[in-house]
Amino acid sequence: MSKEILKNFLFVALMLMISIFSASAEKQNDWENQHVFAINKEEGHATYMPYPNREAIFKDEKRVKFPWATTKSEYFKSLNGKWAFSLVDEPSKRPLDFMKEGYDFSNWDTIPVPSNWEMHGYDQPIYCNVEYPHESNYPYIQRRKGYDGYGVNPVGSYHKVVTVPEGWNDKQIFLHFGGIYSAAYIWVNGEEVGYTQGANNDHEFDITPYVKPGKENRIDVQVFRWCDGSYLECQDMFRMSGIYRDVYMFATPKTFIRDYYITSKLNPEEGYKAGDVKIEGWINNRDKESATSTINVVIETLKGDTIVCFEPKTITVKAGGEEKVTLNGKVKNIDLWSAEHPNLYNTIFSLKNSEGIEEEAFLVKYGFRDIKIKDAQLILNGTPIILKGANRHDTHPVYGRAVNTASMVKDVLMMKRANMNTIRTAHYPNQSKMYDMFDYFGLLTVCEADVECHANQAISNDTTWEAAFVDRGLRMALRDRNHPSVIMWSLGNECGDGINFAAERAAIEAVDDRPIHYEGGWQYSDFTGNMYRTIEELCKTDTTSNPKAFFADGTYKPHFVCEYAHAMGNAIGNLKEYVDYFEENNRTIGGCIWDWADQSIYHPQLLKKGIRQLATGYDFPGPHQGNFCCNGIVTAEREETPKLKEVTKAYQPVAFSNFNPATQMVTLRNKFHDTDLKDLYMVWTLACDGKEIKRTTRSSKVNLPACAPGDSIKIEIPYGINMITNPDAEYTVKVNLFSKRKTPWGIEHPFATEQFIVREGSDKTEVFREYIVDKISYVDTDSTLLIMGHDMEVEFNKNTTFITSLKYHNGESHEEMFPTGEGPKFDSYRWIENDGWKEVDTLVTESFSYKRAKDKKSMLVTATVNSVNKCNYTIEYEIFANGHIIMDITYRPLTENLRRMGLSAVVAGNKHNVEYYARGPWENYVDRKTGAYLVNHKTTVEEMEESYMKPQTMGNREDLRYLSLTDDENHGIEINVKGQASFSALYFTDMELSKLKHVWELPEARRDNIILHIDYMQRGIGNASCGPQTIEKYRIPGTGEFKHRVSIDPHWPMPTL
Template sequence: MKGRSYFHSYATKEDALTFERGNSPWFRLLNGTWKFAYADNPANAPDGFDQEHYDDSGWDRVEVPGMWQLQGYGKPHYTDLHYPFPVNPPYLPSDNPTGCYRKSFNIPQKWDGRQIVLRFEGVDSAFHVWVNGQEVGYSQGSRLPSEFDITSFVHLGGNVLAVRVVQWSDGSYMEDQDMWWLSGIFRDVSLFARPKVQIRDFTVRTTLTDDMTHGSLSIKACVGNLLPETAIGYTLNAQLLDGTGDAVIGLMKEDNVTVSGGTEQAVELRLDVPNPRLWSAEDPQLYRLVLSLTGPDGQAVEIVPQRVGFRQIEVKDGNFYVNGVAIMLQGVNRHDHHPELGRIAPYETMLQDVLLMKRHNINAVRTAHYPNDPRFYDLCDEYGLYVMDEADLETHGFEPLGNISRISDDPEWKEAYIDRVERMVERDKNHPSIIFWSLGNESGFGCNFMAMADWCRANDPTRLIHYEEDRELKAVDVCSTMYSSIEKLTAIAEEEAYTKPHLICEYAHAMGNGPGGLTEYQATFRKHKRLQGGFVWEWIDHGLKMESADGKSYYAYGGDFGDVPNNSNFCLDGLVFPDRTPSPGLLEYKKVIEPVETEAVDLDRGLLAITNLYDFISLDGLELIWSVYGDGKLLDSGSMALPYVPAKGKAAIELPLAARARTIGAYADCQLTLSYCLNKDVPWAKRGHEVGTAQFRLPSRAASAPKDATAKEPVTCAVSGHELTVAGSQFELRFDLLKGTIRSWQYEGTDVIAEGKGPKLSFWRAPIDNDMYIVEEWRKAHLDKLQCRVERVEWDQTSASSLTVRAAVRIAPPVHDYGFRCTYLYTISGNGEVRIEVDGAPDGPGTLPRMLPRIGLRMELPGSLHRVNWYGRGPGESYSDSKRANAIGLYQASVDELYTPYPYPQDNGNRTDVAWVSLTNVRGIGLLAQGQPKLEFSAHRYAPEDFEQAKHHSELAPRETITLHLDYRQNGLGSNSCGPAQLEPYALKAEPFRFAFAITPYNKEMISPIALANKGAVMAK
């Protein structure tokens, strides 16, 4: 059947306004358990399975919607780029996995005399349909709907539906998206009982005057007559209601609609709406439209509801505008994905996605790279998300063969290309959330894309056309790029020859630990008028939940099913984990795109300036909650209503801090923390939900650290062989004079380091996914195989309460002639404190890598020291180019809680800008490390080599010891798994370095974390 908009018809207005399809007596869902037989190709499908009385009693059962590879037939296959079959368009392999389905269904008496429509929302990749043994039709286009008129094939009572699905079709050449190859009936299957005279389709459009104060609603309906005789005297009514109640905004109708037998009649209705409430992602105001077709007798034939949003899209002066405003897109790319169901997206899962996006300040979605489940767009309309709706089209597999445009510029494929965009537009055309039609992804360019764009403009001139690979901007309304660097974006923005607005449809590749550099991207968007944001790649990790032989669950990726070729874990590249737990990257993105910007004007007086970064709404929906912490202790707090700040406006606020300045000044480190929260419930979050934050260090008047009386306690030392023993009243420390390292350390009889695992320089980290390309350079340079040559170790007791040990070493890899010449200087004081000063520099004629993974100390502690307190950024992990989401404060956690469970193990759990960190056992005894002034740290029950060797989280086995890294610096994250490398300020270069830490045995019962914060902050200052 010809494509149409997605809607349901009802018997009454009351039922229609629920928008619940289950309330329609003319709708039936055929989802559930179906009979199933699997064959290796269509020819081997069971003979006669399509016949009505075929004996399927011995067949298996599967669930529909469902992917047959996830129900025990065949295997999932993941590729990002390559076709998994021989490339010879339009032909496919003879071995073409085939699924045969059978389902019994009932046609009730009340459906007698109506048109019966069978609808499939999505079948991968092509399928034939039979009803009661009679062939109905064929369709392809996996993520597109297909409808069949089965009226002449069914009868009242029981009927049998048979479907044969093939994994590969010529359409597969157009469906080479970066995702799992999975097959079957994976979206809803349903029946519609339509009246013979019906609203076959309709198109809703809104226009606004230039000043946005007056709207016009246009409804172009198509009334069809399936009867042989002419339908006379029908009336099409349209009623526009407000968004919540039943207030009537306007009425329209067309009387005496006459439709000849077997034809369709176009009917157009218009309504002027003064001062309409406008739809935007920030304020998604919706009206409700009720279309009623009544017969000559005045009785309703059918009633169709539709949500309507008044909004207008246009391009002018180098920008695209929504409702007269050049908006900023803060979006994500989203696939339909579920960790257990594959490409099936239950309604609850889609709702969860939308709520998570709204709660993390995301305002836009690109449906990468195909139309999503149709109900997803209803959610975007209702909750407010701008949508770039993308056609089910990608031919990426031709790129490695030398001509990615191979079929895109082949006129023989023209109709197939147009079909992809036509069915998408017809299905989704009435959604106000959709502001772009995207013609596809990574398919080169050619005559077929021009034909697609021409069709779009002829049939829907109200939205913008996007396609990233139209590099000469022949067909599109906006310029688009992928993974452009900051420098490239700046050059584009400043290029006078470009007159079209620019967005970046994929950036900040969120694979594994990352992305880094989001702050700089957002600053660049805001700086240049022509840049209007973009879409992070991507929303969710596409891991498939599996269970290992020993019963541990894990998330599978490419290659885990013996699928060759594959792109390994490249499908694990989302801002949320497969179970939709937000990753640290999502929390950072939320912070970077928050809608309120805060500047300090005069902190002594509590004066601040706030800027509203929303495009449309004021800050009236927010309240400010503030607190002041002194060295981790809450000193003061309060809340206040914000002044009226319109969209893009700025205002001054004053906090009551001046009267408390004396109290605040008594602390070494005072932090003013601001939280902007919802002041009332909204559809996507409860009152109190935090949408933005800010933090400022208040002026401090604490001059110096208090004198440490225990520092003068005496120390004794003794040498036995190659071992130096240093002891105080509460500690004993043994040095290995051959290795220049601490061999053991006891405090009050408790071991505070593991035997032989004292601090040593470390330059390696378990590679993160965004190290994908630099790690090849690191391994070639054998940075993961560094060896240490001790050149000399000297010690000297400088006083009765102090002793120093100096070790000169050269750290270098095998094979190469470069290295690092380094010196450790240990100063041991009577209170047990060991100050470690380290300096080093590259050495030798060899060429070092452009960047280093890390520079710091690695040590191992007894597993019992699992309680962690620190003063620095938290509570979550942070890295130099991804830390804004974590505020300075006093935090505590277990070692296990410091771990971030990336599905593909890699470096994780780092904390930055740390003044001090302690690890203690249940009795409060352990170690305290203080930065001089700051450090980074991570602590795990796993070593870096464990993360590196494991391919799944389930393969990690906790060690008996805790690996503690105290870092001078760690390389930034970047997004170089697909995007740019680390920005220059965050790249750890192979240059001379010098740092110092103070490590002290520690009893938490003797000095509290708050007191530690005071002391550590003073030292840092």
């Protein structure tokens, strides 16, 4: 059976099913009937915007260049803007006559369209993760226990008066809604036009019989918050309602191009740069008489050069009928589309009437590329592709799910600059204009159907829902199948593996030949897939014997990790290891991080008052899932985060290895898909103890030689060995690779970055010994040991062994460094959402002893303490008269569950200026530090806070060498480290952070003093908020001895005698 026959068969069967079920359920509410989801609704079709002729197209210059821009076509009229609005809390209270002429709207409110009404203070958003906010009793909508703070099923009524252009008098006129949550009736001038469901699909109606061109026309819409379709819209997101995507009218001739489909078959023997191209067009005649039309199609470069002009086709279409035409052509010497080179062509359609007069024309972008599966790999233009991406929800802190164009562009640009090549439209089709952005900027797209019955997966196996599944998947494919960025379809998300997916797959296969993905049922998918697996589990899946992992010919399907590296809070540990596995294994083709942006929103009631305060499930009534909606790589406001820096590094397309400081040579491996390294140049910066001393000049930047994808080259980093002069300093060189060509996402974007240690520095913990001339004294009491030297005092509590006081003379008086009496002591407590073990320490003193050195210039103090069932540790202090304190620390862990192994102290709050030499300048952890670099950085304690929606342990910097905390007079303490260490300095304990729910609570929660952590090691952060624990190499071992040295010194000049 041909695809065209199969398509027609499926469509007829679908329509028959709808009519049969509708007839048998006449008394059932449309919004509580899974068989009714479209009444008088147009079939799905590709997006386009008609113009009267070709000349008019190219006058709309911005739209031609940026196809997501609002059109200036005279055949288009936007209905975005203010609408009259009224909301009731249940269907029985909805107005039944507001669509009638003369209805009084004077007491109605106004609301912007597109929008979610909850974001404007009507009813409230709900975040219940993957539960239903109504009873799970399909297809009915009933109040669920606990949700008394919400309407049973709120109904919003919309009204707008619009003047239809007089020039549309002889045209066919359509009303288009980009998205409605969740069901709606539409009236025009009091006449019922139709009914629609499928919140994230397009909704389009022929309103020609109802409108009056040249006059004012009433458009009325009644939207139900919930309907039976809501059972298929159970995605992990804030549930919101309303007309939330663009609304517009457009006009066509009576005979018009209703749909089109562009396909190409490229020849691999010619490098896929030549082949056949086919245009299929569906010519529809809504007139009362037959019509003869001629279709012309030409494909041009963006500069206007023709690459193929198809032979025009003339066809006669009977009244009320539709005919398909097929145009065939050949192309050669084309520039292929890929994520790295998103080359597009202008495809111009034109329709002339029987008199040769052009009546309709439109332009769409098309990219030539070949996508297929071969040898368990996804092949793009003849080469295997590794997918490095993220999942993305429609979310905006101000607009909710009604994201605007600027926000979409920002998301795409940020993704590209983070070296992402893939986006999964989780878990529904995005606005059509966003696919234009994916095409233009180059993002491989996993286009997902609006199908998720997470809370009741039995629905996927109930064939009474089959037509609804098919409708959603088919409309997605018909709309988006011309986009080169779409490399696969996804049947839905987390619905189980019911039989309805077989029908949905068949319907999509009938209209397009792209690969099809569905993680929940491998038998319906061209891929296998799992979510949130360990690397070891991925290895096992790669060699699984599960028969569903094979195609009919016995070959393996590729494995696609549609969700991994759950980014909730302080997260995305060991991303490098995942990406390394993607690149090195035989079958896993990559994955998409969950997810792109935190889904927190500004609280609508406060937003009305001009207050922008982020809210999560905690902030609305009824059952909720707290802040589990905040899983973003970036914040809700699209602020960059340390997580984004790590993603950028892990996804970078060039690997560095084998750096040789003596020869200044390094090996580069090209991991691009289709970019040669000769298209890049290198810049470098040389630093001494983290401070820049030399950088690339214009004449010294390095143009990279030719190196094809998959190959490696050696290059020199010409920083100059003669610059390495200080025998005690550490020298590093950092390189960045930039594109020579201008990219749509910005030429300033570095594709790859790496840092190398040219020479390690010497031990700085001994640096003050040369100034020591004074002798030290002490006073011993029953409970304390007071040690005194030149302008310093240190006091120990002999019972606890902790330093309770450290005073340095600042020139006028002794100043206390530990004002609360809490000097360095063992601290293993950490609170991040990835951690499952959050026990506090119980410290028991085992021994405390001291003696003065024979030369009386230092005091030796030894303390051994046991943190019960966690860690035994010993600190050997050597305290000098000038205030120099050396701590040699030995840790002996007693459990594998330690989250941190180190010391904490409470430092005077006025020491808020921070200077450090460690990895930075942003936060990093042992399993999330490849995207941070050794740097000497100055900041403040407050600036070391992170914007995690739910506050938690934060601010860590790994590979610490040096640290100072000083006041505004530059007085304070400095710390040097020999061996492994990290630090953080905040105005909170981790316990205090754990009790906060919102990032905006941080300012008021700040204490007066600083909590300083110096850790030998913290357990890696892992991915356990929804996924695997920290991998073993980043865990603190449960046995053994671990030593490092930490020195503390005053941070002002000390006199010498």
